[in-house]
Structure formats: structure tokens, C-alpha cells
């Protein structure tokens with residue numbers, strides 16, 4: 001598909017309706033897909049307000065079926081790497097990429113939590129991406145802290161900005177973490193996320209939760225600070 005960098009939000013949302021989602025979502029991996037509406041709002045803001053997608057090298061952590069990767073590609077990213085621990089999700093994503101005829105995208109089967117470990121700092125991927133986008137697992141009982149691990153991994157991979165979704169109820173915690181790491185954090189929007197009835201533990205037809213769309217940006221010394229903190 002030809003790149004359409006100045007695409008309108010509604011138009012992007014329309015294209016993203018065609019992204020196939022998880023066949024059998026896995027509760028333990030918190031596999032709830034980002035809706036086309038939320039994905040388009042996020043990506044359009046990242047692109048039009050901050051110019052952080054067009055011609056940028058982007059990583060999508062917890063890529064799932066690829067809606068954020070596909071949207072980034074449509075908005076002109078020069079390259080996108082999608083990372084997920086689940087091979088089944090990556091298979092759906094690969095199929096979507098084929099349907100959308102997308103090149104300049106790679107998929108990596110890896111555990112993002114491992115990328116947040118100190119050893120990962122010496123990884124070749126460290127600091128290699130301009131922009132990191134993600135809708136990470138929120139961190140349920142068995143998964144506590146995974147939201148923060150995803151953010152830390154994002155900051156290690158990115159040389160500039162990380163955009164992420166977090167439950168609004170965790171806002172204070174996330175902003176404190178950001179301050180501790182020495183990065184600038186801004187809540188760009190509060191969104192209503194309709195967790196469709198895809199996961200077993202959601203008994204109601206739809207569950208609305210409030211989610212913050214957050215931007216974290218490296219400061220002059222935040223990479224160094226992050227390194228020191230990880231090793232201490």
C-alpha cells in the first residue's frame with residue numbers, strides 16, 4: 001500500500017476496521033485488541049501533533065494482531081518492529097500484514113519483560129527506535145508490574161518517545177515511575193476503553209474502563225539514569 005502520511009483520522013480508522021483480531025484471546029496474556037477508533041486517535045495524535053511516526057523507526061511492544069503497527073506503517077513509518085510473546089498472535093499479525101501488503105515491518109517473538117532487564121541495555125536494539133507505541137497488558141493479579149516493565153523496555157528501545165495506554169486508576173503510580181526514571185511524562189487524553197466480551201473473566205457484554213494515553217519522552221540524562229537504576 002502506498003504511504004498516506006497526511007491521512008485523516010476517520011480515514012485511518014476506516015482502514016483499521018479490516019485488521020483481524022485474536023482468534024482465541026488468551027486471558028493470561030491480556031489479549032484485548034485496541035479498537036480501530038482508539039488506535040486511530042492514538043496514532044493520528046502521535047503523527048500530527050508530535051510528528052513521531054512519518055519517516056520514523058517505530059517499535060510496537062505486545063504487537064498482538066498488529067493494529068498499531070499497521071496504522072504506523074500507513075502513516076509513513078520508515079520501519080516497524082512488532083514484538084510479542086505469543087506465536088498465535090504473531091501468526092494473525094503476519095496474515096494481516098500480508099492482507100495489507102505491508103513491507104518494512106518485522107515481527108519478533110520475544111518476551112518484553114526480558115527486554116526490560118539490565119542485560120538488555122547492551123542489546124543491539126537499545127536506543128535504536130525513534131518511537132515506541134504500545135497497548136501493554138494492564139497488569140492483573142498474576143501479571144503484576146508488567147505494565148511498568150513494558151514502559152521500561154520501551155524507554156530502553158527508544159531514543160525519543162514512548163506512547164502507551166494505562167488504566168487511569170494507575171496514573172499516579174505511572175507518573176511517579178516516570179519521575180524516578182527522569183523522563184518527562186504527559187497524559188495526553190483519557191479514553192473510554194470498551195473491553196469487549198472477549199476474555200472469559202468478563203461476564204458482562206461490555207466493560208467500559210478509563211484509560212490514559214500517555215507520552216514519555218527522554219530527557220538529556222534519562223538514558224544514563226535508567227541504566228544506573230537498572231544496575232543498582
Ligand SMILES: C[S@@+](CC[C@H](N)C(=O)[O-])C[C@H]1O[C@@H](n2cnc3c(N)ncnc32)[C@H](O)[C@@H]1O
Nearest residue numbers: 029032033034062063064084085086111112135
Ligand atoms: C492488550 S494486548 C494489545 C495487542 C495489540 N497491540 C493491540 O493493540 O491490539 C497485549 C499484547 O501483549 C502481548 N503480551 C503479553 N505479555 C507479553 C510479554 N511478556 N511479552 C511480549 N508480549 C506480551 C499479548 O500477547 C498481547 O498481544
